Amino acid sequence: MVENLKRIAIPVLAFTLFGCDGVKTSQVEKPNILFLFTDDQRHGTIGELQQELVKTPNLDRLVQAGTTFTNSYILGGATAAVCSPSRAMLMTGRHYFNIEPNVYAQFAFPKEEQGKSDLLTFPEYFKANGYTTFATGKQHNGSIWLERGFSQIKSAFLGGMTTHFGTKVQDYSPETGWSEPYKQVDKFSSEVFADAAVGFLANYKQDNPFLMYVAFTAPHDPRTAPEEYQDQYPAESIEVPDNFMPEHPFEIADDKIRDELLAPFPRTKERIQQEIADYYAMITATDAQIGRVLKALEESGKTENTIIVFSGDNGLALGQHGLLGKQNVYEHSVGVPLVFCGPNIPQNTRVEALAYLHDVFPTLCGLTGLEIPESVQTKDLTPVIKGEAESVRSSMMYAYNSWPGDLLQGHSLKHNPGGGHRAVRKGDHKLIVSAKHDVFTYQLFNLKNDPLELNNLVDDEKYTSVREDLLQELQKLIDETGDPADLSKNEFGLYDNPEAYNFKNKE
The missing domain is CATH 3.40.720.10 (Alkaline Phosphatase, subunit A)
Structure with a gap:
């Protein structure tokens, strides 16, 4: 999950700053x-x-x-x-x-x-x-x-x-x-x-x-x-x-x-x-x-x-x-x-x-x-x-889930831990996939027409291709960013593998 964590060599560079009027200043000056x-x-x-x-x-x-x-x-x-x-x-x-x-x-x-x-x-x-x-x-x-x-x-x-x-x-x-x-x-x-x-x-x-x-x-x-x-x-x-x-x-x-x-x-x-x-x-x-x-x-x-x-x-x-x-x-x-x-x-x-x-x-x-x-x-x-x-x-993803340690380390908590959300934005449309226990919920919004995210379009047949395109884009971004979520698994499989989070029990 965590790769390439070492600091790289830090280059020290000089540059020319342009003033507010777009004309070069008379000397090299960092802002x-x-x-x-x-x-x-x-x-x-x-x-x-x-x-x-x-x-x-x-x-x-x-x-x-x-x-x-x-x-x-x-x-x-x-x-x-x-x-x-x-x-x-x-x-x-x-x-x-x-x-x-x-x-x-x-x-x-x-x-x-x-x-x-x-x-x-x-x-x-x-x-x-x-x-x-x-x-x-x-x-x-x-x-x-x-x-x-x-x-x-x-x-x-x-x-x-x-x-x-x-x-x-x-x-x-x-x-x-x-x-x-x-x-x-x-x-x-x-x-x-x-x-x-x-x-x-x-x-x-x-x-x-x-x-x-x-x-x-x-x-x-x-x-x-x-x-x-x-x-x-x-x-x-x-x-x-x-x-x-x-x-x-x-x-x-x-x-x-x-x-x-x-x-x-x-x-x-x-x-x-x-x-x-x-x-x-x-x-x-x-x-x-x-x-x-x-x-x-x-x-x-x-x-x-x-x-x-x-x-x-x-x-x-x-x-x-x-x-x-x-x-x-x-x-x-x-x-x-x-x-x-x-x-x-x-x-x-x-x-x-x-x-x-x-x-x-x-x-x-x-x-x-x-x-x-x-x-x-x-x-x-x-x-x-x-x-x-x-x-x-051209697109971006959003992610939230409960801290896996709450479940994987056997903590007894009252805040109903577990579950997660993954979402993708592309153009005017945004798809949210929510997973809690064995239930998946999909929400599709047109943010231009519905910035408050009230009108769920996911079951509208006119948006079937939009939904499929956004799901593919979300998977692409998950892969690119190194997100451990698996959209095919309950709660995205986030609570299946303690080693993925590299944490140790405080006790």
Whole structure:
């Protein structure tokens, strides 16, 4: 399952940057990179995109100043903590099937095995090519990659989820190692991380370029935004989405996982209104802190030579299809925002090309002139950004299943483990195959006409050829990506072979 994991030799390359007007600068100059990352922020939750009524004035500025991918997604995950495989893929540019499970499912491994990996990450690669690398915020794949990849770490949260007031964080430098954990009980988490980013920018005096990785823990629950932001979203004023359902119409993987138990069954519109209101408040509160970072960048005089990327690690259902969490492959849970701004990047532009979050690694290489490492498995979006190509792929797949260890290691769990989903998108159509126990469920949607995925066309004879074509495409992508799923077996055969996941019983 995990192949070719050794880091490759890292070439150090020079290149010429073109200024915003398309004219060569007088000297070879590398652009800085600022990567802004949120937790559980689904695609569409930027006011400028006019899809959801959420206030994001600073993210709006980024959309206006850059190129936005309107069909951007995560691949998925094999654990309910979807953010961990999502971040591992982002860091490496690899599909999670080809990343060690002890990196993205650390809970299943002995402490000494957690995070151990020789895979190359994009901070490590850019550091080797002359960048000063800085990180703050959520880091969910262990400390090994962090120590290799970052020159400086301030206010890092090492974990999956936590309180937003009194978040325990740590600092790191190669000279001093890791600090003891500390916390600021009166500050919202996004402010803590923005403070660290602003401080780095204010004090940065080096000539070499920087790469900043600013990873917020919001809007992940517990959704406890400062009161001034909560007051902006009265629950009774929130519109419930048209694909709201009291319960999901059929049994699926992890349908009683922690995320799904945050609200009782059946869902009520009033409860979902409150969930969305709290979610929007978290996004707006974090947007304000993103604004502080952008202002600090402007005050540093480095904005014109800085590539800014904004994205999220996964989406969230919040009542759509009767679900609350992200352990599925519907649009609301796999769709994420993806915006690029900076030198030579077209402004106020939206492109429909299919994009993965973990395309970021090769795309940053493309935008800065660095060779893409052989270990990277995804696509460079630079030709799309520059208008040289309409797309870099014609189809894409999505995957989710329960963590196999829950069953294979004999854990007694209440969240109804087992089951999985595989899906494929090609053109306007998307096919989802769900497997739970000995039941297979097929759903076929035309996303252009039905973006909320309500009208299942799978039994419509007019779409028989579409279904067959998508099934063939899905199998092709499964083979290409190294996905261990076997569509012919119950629950895709994912729980038949413990060795496929290389995990060891913690006991």
